[in-house]
Amino acid sequence: MFTRMSRWGSPIVLAIAKLPILSLASPNTITVFGFIFSLGAGISLVARAYGCATLLLLLSYLCDVVDGALARQRRLTSSAGTVLDSLVDRYADFVMGLAVCLTVIDGAIWMVICCLSIFGSLMVSYTSAQARLFGLVIPFSWMKRFDRSVIVFFGISGCFLADSLSLSDPRMPMKVAILFLALGTNVSALIRSHSLFKSLKIQS
Numbered sequence: 001m002f003t004r005m006s007r008w009g010s011p012i013v014l015a016i017a018k019l020p021i022l023s024l025a026s027p028n029t030i031t032v033f034g035f036i037f038s039l040g041a042g043i044s045l046v047a048r049a050y051g052c053a054t055l056l057l058l059l060s061y062l063c064d065v066v067d068g069a070l071a072r073q074r075r076l077t078s079s080a081g082t083v084l085d086s087l088v089d090r091y092a093d094f095v096m097g098l099a100v101c102l103t104v105i106d107g108a109i110w111m112v113i114c115c116l117s118i119f120g121s122l123m124v125s126y127t128s129a130q131a132r133l134f135g136l137v138i139p140f141s142w143m144k145r146f147d148r149s150v151i152v153f154f155g156i157s158g159c160f161l162a163d164s165l166s167l168s169d170p171r172m173p174m175k176v177a178i179l180f181l182a183l184g185t186n187v188s189a190l191i192r193s194h195s196l197f198k199s200l201k202i203q204s
Contacts (some may be wrong), residue, residue, distance in 0.1 A: 027081060034059075034062075034064045035088045037063060039095055044056060045103055048103075053160070054156050054160045057153055061153065064149075068085065097117075100155075100178060113178055113182045114182075116182040117182040117185060119185075123186070130196060138195050142188050143184050143189075155178070157173075158177070159173050159174050
């Protein structure tokens, strides 16, 4: 489902990248602005300003997808830009992960769930990196960074909606999202690991 969403969004991203106002900024500048928006979203989430967090997170995600499209459009792709984008993505993920954990943790159980979601996310990235190292492609692609970002966004926007409706615990949508991430990422990591070991045995 999330893979199809990313494909549907590609024409929109390309259209945004062609906006005249973006000609004033370099792809690397947009990458940095994306991290600033992500930092603001994390701070807003901890402060329980869910509407502001939703808007800033959306702007951060837009920057994250537009910078690459803009670089390709202007033929400014480079190894340095790719490394910068990857580093900024990791820091942005850490900021949002920390903010989400600080938001939903209200006991030992939720602390464990948050730790599992972080560990699962790391393992999904790790198995993908290991597959690339050996020149392999893992067919199971669920719970990549885009998928996790969509889940977190829906969780935060759900908090905004719940808060607007004055529900007893507006954090509940984010708790559901974190629980889904904890289960989904670890199941994905296990399936990826099995696929990786199987491919390595065939290769050897």
